[in-house]
Amino acid sequence: MQRKYPNLCKPIKIGNVNFRNRMFSAPMGGTDITADCTIGPASTAFYELRAKGGAASVTVSECVVHPETEGSHMFHLDLETVGSLASFTYTADAIRRHGAIASVELSHSGQYAGTYLTDKNKKQGLSQWGPSAAIRPDGLPVKELTQELIDDIVAAYGNTAGLAKRAGFEMVMIHGGHGWLINQFLSPYFNKRTDKYGGCLENRVRFAQEVIDSVRKAVGVGFPIEFRMSGSELFEGGYDLNDGVEIAKLIESKIDLLHVSAGTYQRGFGITHPSMFLPHGSNVYLAAEIKKHVSVPVATIGGLNDPEMMEEIIASGKADVVEMARALLADHELPKKIVTNKDKDIVKCLRCFTCMAERAMTSTRRCTVNPLIGRELGGSEVIPSPHPGKVLVAGGGPGGLEAAITAAKRGHKVILCEKSDELGGILKGEQAIPFKYEMYELGVTLGKLAKDAGVEIRLNTTVTKEYVNKENVDALIIAVGSEPLVPPIPGLHGDNVVVVNDYYLEKDKVKSEVVVLGGGLAGCEAAIHLAQEGKTVHLVEMRAELAPDANIRHRPILLGEIEKNNKIYVHMEYKGLSVTREGVVCADVACVEHLVPGTTIICALGQRARRDVAEDLIDCAPFVREIGDCVKASTITTAIYQGYHAALDI
Structure with a gap:
């Protein structure tokens, strides 16, 4: 078979x-980490899904090697805890049975123990250990590791690696990046020691070398050791790329794969995990430079989801392996689709951080575009219905499309009606904002998948009670979405006003000075985009905070983009009273009126569920389910999740 991406599909031998x-x-x-810090069945299924999807290796994250000095609630692997070894064995087996190599990440957070605790107050009761005594930015004291504790931790890395091999893992990854303990020793910012572990670079690398030697002794020659490092810490006071090259050279002879990431978790989350405001592959240059100086294979990572980009990375010699996390949540079958030349079917990651926000909020996982994530135990295969019927889906947004695809996979005859001339629903509006273009592409991809699944798509078709009766369907899924909220503010219907949903149709109307009325997520992202185009933007919000509807991972990055852009002027606790040719007249909290200047007004005041449409259809078929924004204006995540499960219930 002729592979479209031969370099990505080419096998590689690492170690033996x-x-x-x-x-x-x-x-x-993982998600369901037990009270004893073993791997729960939901986490096993979570990792298995990526193996089923064709990844060459699947790495189980954050196995804490030394709980005595790192009391985070993450995975532990030991012989004392009942079920610990067994849980790792079952997980390794679940990964390997699908042809992927099971790996486990050996970790110690050092002075950042407790980062992943849902109850952050519990961090107060943890001992924080690091290479040097310090006070963390949040006020927690850090104790300096003694030589005795260092020796104990080094030995623990080896003991845990040996147990991982015993459990059936065929590779281990040593986490030496992102601000965790090994990185803290490497970093001049964290490491102020004056003994053999501090000072010059060779001394700062010593702890990493001892850890690798301990692991090698436990797993033996030929067993692959992957070392994850930050190519540069990317902040003032940390080490730079030149130092990253030297660190790599000092450890390469001891490892089998060098995994080059970027930054530190605590001082650059949106850089280590490139946000939608950064180019895809923005950290690849670090791996590419380090690869020039080492002979060991190099892996790269960072917002990668495009097959052509990844193929070029391998073909040009920037790296030998590409690693993905969020992209394989969005579409766990991404590798399989690339290998089988079905890359046009890939559902791309939106870099919206729903996955990471959900873990922080509920200790589970969820993905905006993949309803299986975190709920894999419910089944990852769509089972054909024993009683296929006729299904009508009203609405061609993301929820309706997901419902139609799933119902068609189950063997139903599916008709999807969309009242406009294009699929995608609210996603259509994202095509004019470059950093959100993949949201628009999501609608395009889902439309293709629906057609490929045999869904009959009828555009320019409004579903009414009479229409449903005429079609005589067995099931109706109501996915008619929401509509923009345009309150009765005088002048808000003027020709100098553009509703944010319609910006893609009317962007030529937008002049050089803009007022964005509404500081929610949509308004903030519109303001950032317009400022990036060079326009002066006044962002007006009635509440005391911006973007409260953004998730907890995306919101700080979003606010950082606003803060650093000198073209954006924020007006908090301003209530819009009227729109004029000169701008928006607003009242502040003291009821004093102000004119916020702008020749174009972007109305971004939120969405309202189309309840009237949904309620008119509610009794039109034996099985009826309302999904997505027509129930309550919400998120793409909610729409897709509800659409998928509505189709499974028919």
Whole structure:
């Protein structure tokens, strides 16, 4: 078979182990970590899904090697805890049975113990240990590790690696990046020691070398050791790329794969995990430069989801392996689709951070575009219905499309009606904002998948009670979405006003000075985009905070983009009273009126569920289900999740 992406699909031998392609599933934290810190069945299924999807390697994340000095509630692997070894064995087996190599990340957070605790107050009761005594930015004291504790931790890395091998893992990854303990020793910012572990670079690398030696002794020659490092810490006071090159040279002879990431978790989350405001592959240059100086294979990572970009990375010699995390949540079958030349079917990651926000909020996982994530135990295969019927889906947004695809996979005859001339629903509006373009592409991809699944799509078709009766369907899924909220503010219907949903149709109307009325997520992202185009933007919000509807991972990055852009002027606790040719007249909290200047007004005051449409259809078929924004204006995540499960219930 002629592979469209031959370099990505090419096998690679690392140590004595053969990997089926160059696409690895990077570490992602588990979900149901038991009270004893073993791997729960939901986490086993979570990791297994990426193996089923064709990844060459799947790495179980964050196995804490030394709980005595790192009391985070993450995975532990030991012989004392009942079920610990067994849980790792079952997980390794679940990964390997699908042809992927099971790996586990050996970790110690050092002075950042407790980062992943849902109850952050519990961090107060943890001992924080690091290379040097310090006070953390949040006020928690950090104790300096003694030589005795260092020796104990080094030995623990080896003991845990040996147990991982015993459990059936065929590779281990040593986490030496992102601000965790090994990185803290490498970093001049964290490491102020004056003994053999501090000072010059050779001394700061010593702890990492001792850890690798301990692991090698436990697993033996030929067993692959992957070392994850930050190519540069990317902040003032940390080490830079030149130092990253030297660190790599000092450890390469001891490892089998050098995994080059970027930054530190605590001082650059949106850089280590490139946000939608950064280019895809923005950290690849670090791996590419380090690869020039080492002979060991190099892996790269960072917002990668495009097959052409990843193929070029391998073909040009920037790296030998590409690793993905979020991209394989969005579409766990991404590697399989690339290998089988079905890359046009890939559902791309939106870099919206729903996955990471959900873990922080509920200790589970969820993905905006993949309803299986975190709920894999419910089944990852769509089972054909024993009683296929006729299904009508009203609405061609993301929820309706997901419902139609799933119902068609179950063997139903599916008709999807969309009242406009294009599929995608609210996603259509994202095509004019470059950093959100993949949201628009989501609608395009889902439309293709629906057609490929045999869904009959009828555009320019409004579903009414009479229409449903005429079609005589067995099931109706109501996905008619929401509509923009345009309150009765004088002048808000003027020709100098553009509703944010319609910006893609009317962007030529937008002049050089803009007022964005509404500081929710949509308004903030519109303001950032317009400022990036060079326009002066006044962002007006009635509440005391911006973007409260953004998730807790995306929101700080979003606010940082607003803060650093000198073209954006924020007006908080301003209530819009009227729109004029000169701007928006607003009242502040003291009821004093102000004119916020702008020749174009973007109305971004939120969405309202189309309840009237939904309620008119509610009794039109034996099985009826309302999904997505027509129930309550919400998120793409909610729409897709509800659409998928509505179709399973028919």
